[in-house]
Amino acid sequence: MLAKPILLIGAGALGSAMLKGMRAAGHIAPSDLIILDLNPGEEAHAYAGLGARLNPSPEVWRDAFTVIIAVKPQSWRGAAQILDGNLNPNATLISVMAGVRTEDLSSVFAPLKVARVMPTTGVATGKGVASLYASEGVALQAASDLFSPMAATVVLDNEDLIDAATAVSGSGPAYVYAFVAALEQAALETGLTAADAKTLARATLISAANLLDQTGEDPEDLIRKVASPGGTTEAALKVLRREGQGLTELVTAAVMAAQKRSKELG
Numbered sequence: 001m002l003a004k005p006i007l008l009i010g011a012g013a014l015g016s017a018m019l020k021g022m023r024a025a026g027h028i029a030p031s032d033l034i035i036l037d038l039n040p041g042e043e044a045h046a047y048a049g050l051g052a053r054l055n056p057s058p059e060v061w062r063d064a065f066t067v068i069i070a071v072k073p074q075s076w077r078g079a080a081q082i083l084d085g086n087l088n089p090n091a092t093l094i095s096v097m098a099g100v101r102t103e104d105l106s107s108v109f110a111p112l113k114v115a116r117v118m119p120t121t122g123v124a125t126g127k128g129v130a131s132l133y134a135s136e137g138v139a140l141q142a143a144s145d146l147f148s149p150m151a152a153t154v155v156l157d158n159e160d161l162i163d164a165a166t167a168v169s170g171s172g173p174a175y176v177y178a179f180v181a182a183l184e185q186a187a188l189e190t191g192l193t194a195a196d197a198k199t200l201a202r203a204t205l206i207s208a209a210n211l212l213d214q215t216g217e218d219p220e221d222l223i224r225k226v227a228s229p230g231g232t233t234e235a236a237l238k239v240l241r242r243e244g245q246g247l248t249e250l251v252t253a254a255v256m257a258a259q260k261r262s263k264e265l266g
C-alpha cells in the first residue's frame with residue numbers, strides 16, 4: 001500500500017508522463033498529490049484543476065509520506081536545498097533521476113528511505129516500463145506500488161544495473177522513435193509521398209509492436225514469418241545485419257554510450 005499523500009518534485013517531461021499515467025491507472029487520486037515545479041506545465045495545472053496541490057507552502061510538503069524526485073540530475077542538489085528541513089522524516093524517497101546514486105541521495109535526504117526507479121515516458125498511457133532498485137524492502141515496495149499499475153516492472157538486485165537499465169530502457173523509446181524517423185526518411189527516398197511515408201513508418205512500427213506484445217513470440221520467430229526465402233525482407237536484412245557493422249553493433253554502441261553517460265551523471 002503506497003503511503004500518501006505523494007509529493008512530486010519536478011513535473012517536466014517525465015513527471016508529466018507520470019501524472020498522466022496516474023490518471024490512466026487511477027491508483028493515485030489528484031487529492032493525494034502535492035506537486036512542486038519551478039515552471040509548472042500543462043499536466044501539472046490539469047492535475048491541480050482536479051484537486052492536486054500545486055506549489056503549496058513548505059509546511060504542506062511535510063504531509064507527504066512518499067516523495068518522488070524527478071528533476072534533472074544536474075538540479076537535484078539545488079532542489080534538495082529548498083526541501084531541506086521540510087520533508088517528513090518517515091517518508092520514502094523515490095528518485096527517477098538517471099545516474100544519481102542512493103548513497104548520495106541518502107547523504108542529503110537521510111533519514112528518508114530511498115528507492116531508485118528508471119521509468120520510460122510510456123507510463124503516460126499506463127503501459128510504460130520501470131526498473132526498480134532499493135537496498136531495503138519498504139522503499140522497494142513503495143516503488144513497486146507506485147509503478148506497477150502503469151508499467152511493466154523489473155527489480156534489479158544491484159544498483160550498478162540502473163545505469164544499464166537507463167541505457168536500454170529509460171532512453172530506449174528515443175531509439176525506437178529514431179528508427180521510425182529513419183524509416184520515414186527512407187520511405188521518401190523510395191518515391192512515396194510525405195503523408196504516405198509518415199503513415200507507413202508509424203503504422204508499421206505500431207502493428208509490429210502489437211504483434212510482439214500480443215503473440216509473445218521472439219523477434220527472430222516474427223522475423224522468420226516476414227522474411228520469405230530469397231525475398232525482399234531477406235535482401236534488406238542482409239544490409240541491416242552486415243557482418244561487424246550492422247544494426248546490432250550500432251545499437252550496442254549507442255547503449256554503451258548511454259550507459260557511460262549515466263555513470264558520469266552520478
Ligand SMILES: NC(=O)C1=CN([C@@H]2O[C@H](COP(=O)(O)OP(=O)(O)OC[C@H]3O[C@@H](n4cnc5c(N)ncnc54)[C@H](O)[C@@H]3O)[C@@H](O)[C@H]2O)C=CC1
Nearest residue numbers: 010011012013014036037038039070071072073079097098
Ligand atoms: N524524460 C525521460 O524520458 C526520462 C527522464 N528520467 C529522469 O527524470 C528526470 C527529469 O527528466 P525530464 O522530465 O526529462 O526533465 P525536464 O527538464 O523536462 O523536467 C524537470 C522539471 O523539474 C523542474 N524543476 C527543476 N528544478 C526544480 C526545483 N528545484 N523544484 C521543483 N521543480 C524543479 C523543472 O521546472 C522541470 O519542469 C531526470 O533526472 C531524468 O534523468 C528518467 C527516465 C526517463
Ligand SMILES: O=C(O)[C@@H]1CCC=N1
Nearest residue numbers: 097098166170171172
Ligand atoms: O536522457 C536522459 O538523460 C534521461 C534518462 C533516461 C531518459 N532520459
